[in-house]
Amino acid sequence: MSTQVQVAGIYVHDQDEALGFYVDKLGFAVHTDARNGDYRWLTVAHPDQSGFQLGLFRPQAPLVDDATAASLNEAVAKGAMPPLVLVVDDCRAAYDRFSSRGVEFTQQPVERFGSVDASFRDPSGNGWKLIEARR
């Protein structure tokens, strides 16, 4: 018996923009991109972690009403959504790679607690912590 998280989603303001960010800048690959009318189920997965999909979802009908969607878009843009963590082998190397591709870092790599960490945001405002795996 086994249990695993397969998909966890974040809200993004614009799915095309998010796709460009997560694929072209961070190195994820599209896993599923399915449309049904106005609705788009969009997930990406990282080649190093094929069993997990990150959903890039837009708050929209029919899941939420328009006013709720607007509030959610505002919350994302204000950086109010919960923390996300990306673990890498080498934080400084990842920082160099990502920033050369135009990722917006909000904190440069800092060594502390026996590791190195940095912070960046996606175009919508979701905040990521970039942490070096402890060896």
Place this chain on the structure above:
Amino acid sequence: MGTGQDPRLLRRLLRARDRMDAASHEEWPVSRLAEVSGVSEAHFARSFAQAFGVPPHRYLLTRRIERAKALLRDTDLPIIDIAFETGWNSLGTFGRVFRDVTGRSPTELRACERSASHALEEVPHCYVKAAQRPDLTIAVSEKRRRDAGDNGDAEQQSEVP
């Protein structure tokens, strides 16, 4: 509930907040923040306050106090060094604002924090900081006024450090 502000504007205001977070010891006049956000100076402060619930300089103040608290807790730096490192120009102003916000002097806080044990190493640092951020929802001058009662001897202090 939302504030009805355009998410694209909010995202740019967030950029200004992020920049203050990253360098809260620096000076952040409205002109500089407005430029980061690509907003006119006339609109910046109001838009920021509407978005984040506090005016930009009060936000900066809470970040400075938060950093100072962390340095008091985690280092042996002299208090005067912490004051300058977190962006104050005088030890007196630092001590006064620190007490207004936290209710304790820097020395008292350091002694108190050290007597308690901490197990926060597993939580990413920024979230630890966010969790311990002082909850400054009223102006420091107002807080000072309330604490002082009605004797009115502390009303003329500037909020901005």
